[in-house]
Structure formats: C-alpha cells, structure tokens
Amino acid sequence: DAGITQSPRYKITETGRQVTLMCHQTWSHSYMFWYRQDLGHGLRLIYYSAAADITDKGEVPDGYVVSRSKTENFPLTLESATRSQTSVYFCASSESGYTDTQYFGPGTRLTVL
Amino acid sequence: GDSVTQMEGPVTLSEEAFLTINCTYTATGYPSLFWYVQYPGEGLQLLLKATKADDKGSNKGFEATYRKETTSFHLEKGSVQVSDSAVYFCALSGYTNAGKSTFGDGTTLTVKP
Numbered sequence: 668d669a670g671i672t673q674s675p676r677y678k679i680t681e682t683g684r685q686v687t688l689m690c691h692q693t694w695s696h697s698y699m700f701w702y703r704q705d706l707g708h709g710l711r712l713i714y715y716s717a718a719a720d721i722t723d724k725g726e727v728p729d730g731y732v733v734s735r736s737k738t739e740n741f742p743l744t745l746e747s748a749t750r751s752q753t754s755v756y757f758c759a760s761s762e763s764g765y766t767d768t769q770y771f772g773p774g775t776r777l778t779v780l
Numbered sequence: 781g782d783s784v785t786q787m788e789g790p791v792t793l794s795e796e797a798f799l800t801i802n803c804t805y806t807a808t809g810y811p812s813l814f815w816y817v818q819y820p821g822e823g824l825q826l827l828l829k830a831t832k833a834d835d836k837g838s839n840k841g842f843e844a845t846y847r848k849e850t851t852s853f854h855l856e857k858g859s860v861q862v863s864d865s866a867v868y869f870c871a872l873s874g875y876t877n878a879g880k881s882t883f884g885d886g887t888t889l890t891v892k893p
C-alpha cells in the first residue's frame with residue numbers, strides 16, 4: 668500500500684539495549700523526518716534527511732543515530748536506550764521539505780524499562 | 781529562530797459550539813502555515829494550510845486565515861462535532877529553516893454531546 672509506515676508499532680526494551688525503529692515511504696519524497704512526542708513538549712525533531720545519504724541533526728539528536736542509504740527508508744537507532752527515551756516516535760516525509768505538507772506515519776510507542 | 785505559540789489547552793466544548801484555537805508565530809521571511817490534527821492513537825495529518833499572506837485555508841468546516849500584520853493563523857469552526865475531538869497543532873515551514881517545520885505544542889479539544 669502507498670504511504671508511510673513504521674515498525675514496530677509498539678516496543679518494550681531494557682536500558683542499555685540497542686533499538687532500531689523503521690520508517691518506509693512509497694512516494695519517493697526527498698525529505699524525511701524523525702520526531703518524538705512527549706507530554707508537555709509537543710513534537711521535537713530528532714533528525715531529518717534532505718535526500719539519500721544526507722542527514723542532519725534536529726533539536727534533540729543526542730543518543731540517536733540515523734542513516735538513509737535509500738530514498739524510501741529512514742531508520743532511527745537508539746544505540747544504548749535510556750528511560751528518558753521512552754516516548755512515541757513519529758516518522759514523516761515531504762516532497763520538498765520547505766513549504767510542503769509533511770505526511771506522518773502512525774507512530775511507534777517505545778518503552779524503555 | 782522560528783517559533784509557534786498556540787493557545788493552551790485543554791479546550792472542552794459542547795457539540796455545535798463555535799471553536800477558536802489561537803496560533804501566533806515568529807519567523808523570518810514568508811513561511812507557509814499549517815494546521816495538523818492528531819486523532820487518538822494516530823499520527824498527525826494535514827487539516828489545512830496557507831502559503832501566503834491573506835490566504836484562507838479551509839477543510840472539513842475548519843478555516844484559518846494567514847494574517848501577516850498580526851503574525852497569526854487562528855483556527856476556527858462554526859459548529860464542532862464529537863468527532864472533532866483531537867489534538868490540533870499549528871506549524872510553520874519556510875525557506876529560511878532548511879526544510880524543517882516548527883510546531884506548536886498542540887491544543888487538545890474535547891467535544892461533549
């Protein structure tokens with residue numbers, strides 16, 4: 668199906684473990700984004716990518732790593748998960764990134780114990 | 781840098797009441813302005829947008845007008861329904877922000893029958 672998908676939808680892990688959240692879009696959009704959503708903080712940008720092999724830090728990048736070897740995929744890795752990374756993570760994409768609409772995935776709810 | 785300030789919530793209304801959610805922004809240049817809506821358990825989706833001053837965005841009975849003189853983009857609906865219960869985010873995006881969007885903190889709307 669066309670659109671933007673995230674996997675897994677729910678994940679429980681332990682402190683110190685590595686976790687990778689997947690994001691896949693079928694539109695060939697140039698821009699992709701990772702956000703985290705926490706009560707009281709709204710949406711905060713973690714990393715974004717303007718094209719394959721081009722990534723840049725957002726507002727809260729510490730503890731996260733991204734890669735984008737293919738246009739359609741933008742995985743987010745927590746190298747050593749901490750409890751403060753318990754959150755809902757949203758991936759989004761847009762065609763140009765500047766004035767275009769962002770299309771959001773359904774989110775991944777991550778709990779770090 | 782760019783910023784978006786939204787009316788604090790939560791907002792509780794009775795069905796058929798008039799809705800206003802205030803949004804003001806600070807930005808350089810001429811950003812595009814957006815309202816996104818997030819229904820429970822879902823990602824954000826575009827509700828409406830406006831790309832230049834005095835433009836009016838509209839969708840599903842919701843409207844917002846891009847007011848450059850007051851740097852505002854208030855969301856209005858004449859008669860809300862229970863199905864409008866959701867979190868509403870105001871956002872801006874522009875060429876000065878390297879392709880990123882800036883989001884407000886969100887306003888939770890609950891409509892009671």
